Amino acid sequence: MKRKSKLRERREPVSKNEDEMLAADEMRNSAVHRLHQFTAIEVATFRSRLLDWYNQNGRDLPWRTLARNSEAQQKAYAVLVSEVMLQQTQVATVEQYYKKWMARWPTFEHLASASHEEVNEMWSGLGYYARGKRLFEAAKRVMTDLGGKVPESSVQLQKLLPGVGRYTAGAVASIAFGERVPAVDGNVIRVLSRLRLIGGNSDSQVVVKDIWDIAETVVDPEQPGPFNEAMMDFGATVCTVKTPTCSSCPLNGICLSYKLTVNEQAMKNLANKEYSLLPDIEIVPDCRLCLPPGEWDLSLGVKNFPRKSKKAPPKEENYVVGVLHRKMNNLDEEEYFMVKRPKEGLLASMWEFPSFSINLPTQPKVKTVLLENLETCHGVKRDNVESSSYIGEVKHIFSHLHHTYMIYDIKLTEEFSPLTSTCYQDQQWVSEQQFPSIAMSTGVKKIFKTFITENMPKNASGRSAASPRFQRHIKKRKTSVITDFFSVKNSESS
Structure with missing residues (x-):
């Protein structure tokens, strides 16, 4: 049920000039209710219970194992690679990429000696490809400058390494070097928002800054790295988006959204004896961190x-x-014409x-659009095309x-000369065996x-059956291009 919010105004008479000063001050910094701050006792409880929980339930992740057994500089590399990969990507997906990456480039020095093409190849399918590029550039900066x-320090990490923002810097500085700084990601925002009843728009930079300030007050000074890792794990496994386990949560005693939910549930049943024992929790309309009046939904509880804010629907784009x-060289094999996307932008x-x-x-x-553009960009004329047919949509x-x-x-005639491109930065002919060695996105793999x-x-039932050539190819290469490409994911990030 919905409940009217209370507002207690405490204003002293002021002069006209003081009124103007007060108005200007309110424009700069609106009020924040004290309930959003932890008390000293709550901070101590928070640290103790969270770290106890983490010691028993922390996830066993490859980058943590590596970091535990490394000196500080190597630990920083291990953490940086993992945190960059984990941006907008699930842990389960990152684990396999991380192991392969670290086996190939175990240090900043190894990564700095790679090429951009090799990095793109390794990153292929992980999404948000600019992350790999920035990680590569950071390694080169470390080695050359x-x-x-x-x-x-987190400040210097942000200042000197390309692509390292406040969160990544906080994670590296706290975990590798023991600096007492927070690392606020989506999991941490969710945990703190629920614990302190923060109902301000978490897409707002002002609200996020407030959450960073609150996070800074609770970081354990003796164990900042484990504390930040514990916050991430807690949000990922206990205080989850859809199925938080509030009744068994070790922090429910200091969680205001849990208390508010219990209060409201109790109000529906006044026979509940616990109701009179719980403090009333006010939602203040003019506080930028309080939930706006009328927004509380008891059926959601802590959720x-x-x-x-509501996200804009994704943009629909269509391509031929x-x-x-x-x-290929008069053999019973094919080679495919591929082009390289621009150096900047989507899938660079x-x-x-x-x-x-x-x-x-x-x-x-x-x-018609396809054939006209192939002629304009690549010089493919109609008499160069042996056959063309529509084969499907992805x-x-x-x-x-x-x-x-x-x-x-588009099957080209055998005598057709190598293509050039006026619309792309580079082009090449690729055999099936070469596909695993070039960097391409998940979408391209799905097309292939x-x-x-x-x-x-x-076959007799009308289903596709691998030809003897493809069967030989798969048997010869356990990690063949066909097997790899038939295991692509359904989506990725730019």
């Missing part, structure tokens, strides 16, 4: 927090894609099949974009999967 040493291929410097934006006209016009979801790819099989599936011979 910083004498091989990572800055040890009223954190409060976010040409899988251009030809016979990744390889893909030629694709062009369309506005979903009818299918014949889509094919949908791919980014965090803020929904892409639909209409795929055409559709192409391969449609070109496989059909």
Whole structure:
């Protein structure tokens, strides 16, 4: 049920000039209710109970194992790689990428000696490809400008390493170097918002700054790294988005959103003897961190927090894609024409099949758009095309974009000379065996999967069956391109 909020005004008479000063001050910094701050006793309880919980329930993650057994500088690298990978990506996905990355580039020095192409290849499928680029640039900065040493303070980490923001800097500085600084990610925002009844819009920079300030007051001075890791784990496993386990939560005694929920539940049943024992919790309308009046929903309970603005729906974009291929050196094998995306922007410097934006006209016009652009960008004339056919549609979801790819099989004549491109920064012919060695996005892998599936011979039931050539290829390469590409994910981030 909904409950009216209370507001206690405490204003003394002031002069006209003082009124103006007060108004100006309120414009700069609106009031924050004291309930959003932890008391000294609550801080001590918070630290003790959270660290006790973490010692028993902390997740066993590869970067933590590596960090525990490393000196500070190596620990900083281990933490930095993991934190950059974990931005907008689930732990389960990151674990396998992390192990492969660290096996190939175990130190800043190893990573700095790699190429951008190699980094893109290793990052392929992980999403948000700019993260890999920035991590690579950070390694080069450490080796070329910083004498091989990572800055040890969060302020210097943000100042000197590209792509390192306040959260990543806080994680590295606290875990690797023991600096008493918070590391506030989505999990921490959720935990603190529920504990302190923070109903301000968590997408607001002002509200997030307040949460950082609150987080700074609770970081354990003796164990800042374990405390920050405990906060992350607690939000990921106990104080979750959809299924928080409030009744068994070790922090429910200091959780105001839990108390508010219990209060409101008790109000529905006045026979509940606990109700008179619980303190009343006020929601103050003019506090920027309080839940706005009328926003409380008892059915949600603690899930009223954190409060976010509604996201705009993802943008829908459509593309026509040409899988251009030809016979390879008069052999019974194919090679495929691929182009490299621009150095900046979405999927920067990744390889893909030629694709062009369309506005979903009818299918014949889509094919016309493709052929006209292939001639303009790559010099493919109609008499160079042995056959062309529509083979299917692939949908791919980014965090803020929904892409639909209409795929055409473009078989070129054997005598066709190598292509050039006026629309992309680079191009190359790629054999099937070479596919695992080039950097391409999950969406491109899905396109190739559709192409391969449609070109496989059909069995008696009409389903695709691998040809003897593909069967030999799969048998020869346990981690073959076909197997790899048939295991792609449904979505990724830019």
